[in-house]
Amino acid sequence: MSVNAVSVGVDDALLLPATTFQAGPGQIVALRGENGSGKTTLLRVLTGRARPTAGTVQVCGGPVNERDPAFRRRVATMIGLPPMASDLTVFDHVALVSSTWEQDPGSVESAARSVLTEFDLVALSTRYPHELSSGQTQLFGLALAFVRPFDVLLLDEPEQRLDPERTELLARAMLDRRASGATIVAATHSDRLADRTADRTLTLEARS
Ligand SMILES: Nc1ncnc2c1ncn2[C@@H]1O[C@H](COP(=O)(O)OP(=O)(O)OP(=O)(O)O)[C@@H](O)[C@H]1O
16 A cells, blocks of 8 residues: 555645555554544545545555445445444344355355454344444444455544453454454554554644
């Protein structure tokens, strides 16, 4: 991933000041900075949900294009909670996402069970989304991001609503995917998560 002098502006507002960084396979970058410094905007640029006003971006060696299935196959994101179907259980959702990306249909159920175990959600497998606490909902969203294969994972404050034990589950899941060669960029306000996982920190400077 290569970000070169990328900035984002809307009318007179500067959402992201000029930012440059690189991240390779097997690296975790913690994106730090105070509220409003541009972390989510940078993640949105990396997913293709926002266009840079200036600068260049490459993800997985090519241009960013959310509409390209090959790009989406390689890049997973969790920016806010994903939409959820009120009449599908936690297990149904996770299996549905897994089945979208898993080449071998016979592996879907085991992949779903594995990620539910990883995020301590097995006991909640048969619940509906509206039957989860806020922290459990966050874990559920994370399970939907982590159940699928990816080369690049973009996370926006993934530690939100999590207690220290569940934050540790998240850290372990991130380190596990890093060990498999993934590049992870995580915007976070958690010193604990950054200290535990990050190879590098990129701090966006606040504007006056
Ligand atoms: N559509 C918009 N028009 C103008 N300014 C915007 C717009 N969207 C976001 N901003 C501004 O862009 C700046 C960066 O927002 P962004 O959400 O990227 O910050 P952040 O670092 O993720 O903040 P937080 O830590 O609060 O999540 C903020 O000052 C925000 O008010």
